[in-house]
Amino acid sequence: MKFFKTTISHLQDDIFGGLTAGFVALPLALAFGVQSGMGAIAGLYSAIALGIMAAWFGGTPTLISGPTALVTVVSAVIIATAINTSESMDDAMGTIVATFLLAGVFQLFLGLIKAGHYIHYIPYPVISGFISGIGVLLILLQLFPFLGHTSPQNISDIFAELPGILNQINYAAVGLAGSTIAIIYLFPKISKIIPSSFAALILLTITSTLLGLDVTIISDIHIDLPQFKINTFKSLNWFDLSTIILPAMTIAVLGAIDSLLTSVVIDKKTKTKYNSNREMIGQGLGNMLSAAIGGIPGAGATMRSMNNINAGGKTSLSGVIHSILLLTLLFFAGNYAAYIPLPVLAGILITVGIDIINYKEIKCFIHAPRTDAVIMLIILGLTVFIDLFQAVAIGVVMAVILFMKKISLIMEGKTVEPYPKDFIDEKAWEDEGNLPEEIQKKVFIKHFDNTIFLEFANKFHTMTKSLPEVRIVIMRMKRVSYLDQTGIIAIKEAITVLQDNNILLVITEIQHQPLDMLKKSRIIPYLIPQENLYVDFQHAIQTVKASNIATLASDTKLDKSFSIESITIQNT
Numbered sequence: 012m013k014f015f016k017t018t019i020s021h022l023q024d025d026i027f028g029g030l031t032a033g034f035v036a037l038p039l040a041l042a043f044g045v046q047s048g049m050g051a052i053a054g055l056y057s058a059i060a061l062g063i064m065a066a067w068f069g070g071t072p073t074l075i076s077g078p079t080a081l082v083t084v085v086s087a088v089i090i091a092t093a094i095n096t097s098e099s100m101d102d103a104m105g106t107i108v109a110t111f112l113l114a115g116v117f118q119l120f121l122g123l124i125k126a127g128h129y130i131h132y133i134p135y136p137v138i139s140g141f142i143s144g145i146g147v148l149l150i151l152l153q154l155f156p157f158l159g160h161t162s163p164q165n166i167s168d169i170f171a172e173l174p175g176i177l178n179q180i181n182y183a184a185v186g187l188a189g190s191t192i193a194i195i196y197l198f199p200k201i202s203k204i205i206p207s208s209f210a211a212l213i214l215l216t217i218t219s220t221l222l223g224l225d226v227t228i229i230s231d232i233h234i235d236l237p238q239f240k241i242n243t244f245k246s247l248n249w250f251d252l253s254t255i256i257l258p259a260m261t262i263a264v265l266g267a268i269d270s271l272l273t274s275v276v277i278d279k280k281t282k283t284k285y286n287s288n289r290e291m292i293g294q295g296l297g298n299m300l301s302a303a304i305g306g307i308p309g310a311g312a313t314m315r316s317m318n319n320i321n322a323g324g325k326t327s328l329s330g331v332i333h334s335i336l337l338l339t340l341l342f343f344a345g346n347y348a349a350y351i352p353l354p355v356l357a358g359i360l361i362t363v364g365i366d367i368i369n370y371k372e373i374k375c376f377i378h379a380p381r382t383d384a385v386i387m388l389i390i391l392g393l394t395v396f397i398d399l400f401q402a403v404a405i406g407v408v409m410a411v412i413l414f415m416k417k418i419s420l421i422m423e424g425k426t427v428e429p430y431p432k433d434f435i436d437e438k439a440w441e442d443e444g445n446l447p448e449e450i451q452k453k454v455f456i457k458h459f460d461n462t463i464f465l466e467f468a469n470k471f472h473t474m475t476k477s478l479p480e481v482r483i484v485i486m487r488m489k490r491v492s493y494l495d496q497t498g499i500i501a502i503k504e505a506i507t508v509l510q511d512n513n514i515l516l517v518i519t520e521i522q523h524q525p526l527d528m529l530k531k532s533r534i535i536p537y538l539i540p541q542e543n544l545y546v547d548f549q550h551a552i553q554t555v556k557a558s559n560i561a562t563l564a565s566d567t568k569l570d571k572s573f574s575i576e577s578i579t580i581q582n583t
Contacts, residue, residue, distance in 0.1 A: 021325045028324020029332025031206065032075045032315045036062070036333060037340060038212040039315070039363070041229070041348060042356040043078035046152070047307045048090040049107075051229050051348060054078050055341055056306030059334045061297035065311070066330025069293025070286030071274040073324045075315040075333055076297055080363050081145050081269050082262060082308050084152075086111070088400075089258045091164045110255040110262070111302035117263035119295030127287030130271050135500050137406045138268060140387040142367055144394025144402065149364035151395070156357035159184030159226060166396060183224040184354040187215050191358025206318065208359050212351065219352045226352045261403050262298075262308050270294050270311035277316055279507060314366075440487070442548060450555060455481045459491045484509055485551055489520030494528045502529070506538050519545045 036058050044054020058077035065076035090107055097103035121127060151169055155162035159181025163169050191211045198207035219226060274285040290311070298308045319329050386409050393402035440458065491498075509516050516539060521529075526544075529535045535544070545551040 022328070024323035024325045025329040026332055028073070028319040028322040029329040030336055031322035032319040032324070032329065032333040033336030033340075034209045035206040035315050035318045036075065036077050036312075036337060038208045038356070038359055039312075040077055040337065041212075041351065042359045042363075043080070043083040043309075044307065045229065045353065045356055046149075046360060047078070047083050047087045048094070049086075049305070049307055051351075053305055053307045054083075055337060055345075056304050057301045057309045058306075059337050059341070060301040060304060060306055061294075061309045062330050062334030062337065064297035064300050065270075065290075065293040066327040066334075067293070068289070068296050069327070070289030071270075071277055071311065072283070072327045073277055073281060073316060073320050073329060074270070074274060074285075074290070074311045075319050075330050076270070076294065076309055076311050077315065078307055078309040079269055079312050080149050080360075080367055081142065082266050082310050084145050084148055085258075085262055085265060086307050087152075087164070089262075106255060108302050108305070110259050111306075111308050112299055113255060113259035114262035114266065114308055115295045115298030115300075115302060117260055117295070118267060118291050118298060121263070121267060122288045122291030122293075122295060125288045127267065127271065127291040130267050130287065133268065134386070134409070134495075136384070136387040136495075137390055137409055138272070140390030141265075141394055141402060141406055143387075144391040146364045146366075146368035147391070147395050149367075150361055153188075153357040153361045153364070156353050157185065157188045157361065159354060161227075181226065181354075183219075184226045184352070187219060187224070187226060187352050188354040188358040188361070190215055191355045192362055195359065195362045208362075211359065212355060215355045216347075216351050219355075220350050224352070226354055228349065228353065229351045229356075230349050257400065261400055263295075264407075265403070266294060266298065266308060266310040267291060273311035273313045273316060275504075276313055277320065280317070280320055282511065446552070447556070450552065452480050454483045454485060454555060456485045456487060458487050481514060483515045483517060483555065485517045485519060485548070487519050487548060488522070488525060491525050492522055494525035498525075499528060499532050499534070502534060503532075503538070506534070515543070517543050517545065517551055519548045519551045 037055075040054040040058040041051040042054070044051040044057070047053060054077075061076040061078075065074065066072075069076070089110055090103075093103040093106045093110075097106070148166070151166060152162050152164075154169065154173065155176060158176055158179075160176055160179070163172060194211040194214065195207045198205075198210050202210075218224075219228075270290055271285075271287055274287070274290055277283070278285055294310060300306075301308065315333075319333070390402055390406050390409070393405060446454075506516060518539060521544060526535070529539070535541065545554070
């Protein structure tokens with residue numbers, strides 16, 4: 012009886028969560044479809060296919076997947092290139108579908124070989140620079156639609172042609188786009204039940220239609236049951252497959268990063284643990300189905316997932332319901348989508364671009380090591396002004412170089428692994444022998460060997476479940492001589508996990524550079540009070556012995572008003 016009640020309760024929650032996510036996804040799917048160059052219907056097909064497959068086969072139960080800013084901007088470049096090198100859109104479809112299908116295959120392969128875990132080793136400056144660059148790029152690409160004109164695909168052309176367009180502004184388009192932005196940011200203050208982007212889409216489409224405003228509308232959307240595009244492969248040059256491999260790999264890797272970072276955010280929200288390899292399998296199958304029916308690639312979407320969770324979504328059924336709603340709207344209200352003004356979609360995409368620029372983390376880079384800041388700025392600049400694929404290629408090279416640098420530091424410390432193979436049963440250091448039994452049960456000692464990766468923070472989820480009696484964690488950092496921005500983010504993530512479980516964090520033997528970094532990032536003293544730092548391990552143990560562990564752990568003296576900045580990527 013209890014199981015039955017729980018199932019019914021989850022069903023109700025998943026229905027509300029899925030419906031809410033679906034209404035949020037509708038305007039975004041249409042907007043991303045238009046932005047890609049494949050048309051609004053391609054974005055809708057993507058949301059439907061990815062929503063079902065990634066939810067059913069993925070490793071993050073409440074994740075909502077569909078077209079996202081990061082993947083769509085890259086896809087738009089691929090589509091534009093294919094069209095420019097072909098005689099017609101029909102001729103280009105073979106290359107486009109094959110590229111997107113291969114991207115899904117690559118993601119599926121990553122999941123099958125259990126490589127999803129390694130996405131977390133990509134240095135944060137590379138990720139931050141690329142994501143923020145995509146945000147800037149998305150905003151720039153919407154300047155022309157905002158003013159009522161079709162946008163060039165190249166940034167150089169946008170800057171070159173913008174002065175001439177300023178003399179031909181369509182003020183009706185500016186009014187609609189501006190009103191869209193205003194509604195998206197102000198409507199939540201009136202009602203949080205109806206998604207603000209959906210409200211803007213409906214209200215302004217009706218207004219534009221009734222007033223007969225002279226603005227460009229979608230108009231060319233064709234409502235039909237999705238059909239497999241296998242026949243498009245007839246136009247593909249099978250002797251030139253090398254031209255689609257790099258773009259496909261780019262989409263696969265960026266989609267993986269997009270999805271797994273969103274999964275991390277969901278874990279923090281729901282206190283769960285996602286399966287990165289299963290998620291890659293789900294995303295791969297979803298992108299393969301999307302490509303096969305003429306949709307664009309996508310990934311896990313942060314905003315839609317948060318809407319799902321906040322509305323009550325508990326299981327993967329919510330993602331399926333989200334797709335069923337979109338499919339229903341496609342058939343019963345799809346014809347009305349033809350009247351949606353493009354300036355409204357431009358306004359929606361501008362807010363997306365604004366949201367995914369990681370302003371707070373960019374500000375943190377002011378105090379970051381110079382190498383991290385330079386890498387972030389280089390990737391951001393390449394993404395916006397040069398070429399997306401070159402930015403990805405150079406970012407990967409920089410990631411490898413940074414990884415090698417860290418490994419060299421590890422080797423200098425006479426160890427060969429970034430972490431012990433077993434996070435829980437670490438080998439004690441020489442000065443940790445003969446600790447009292449009470450301390451062994453309630454104090455967890457974490458060792459570091461010259462480097463800290465993002466992934467280590469997730470290990471604390473396992474620790475808190477496997478060792479429920481632990482009330483204090485001691486981080487021994489005497490072998491950490493250098494702390495970069497990735498390490499800072501990882502420590503912040505670890506603090507979040509420990510705080511959620513009411514576990515006190517103590518740091519011992521910290522060296523000058525890491526201490527300086529923790530102070531500049533304000534982790535000390537806001538998240539780790541000065542009194543929780545100890546010059547040596549034995550001093551920390553003596554304090555723990557002399558104190559009541561329960562009292563010591565509960566008196567954290569943290570500034571609760573200080574917000575922990577996470578690696579959240581607002582990919583909407």
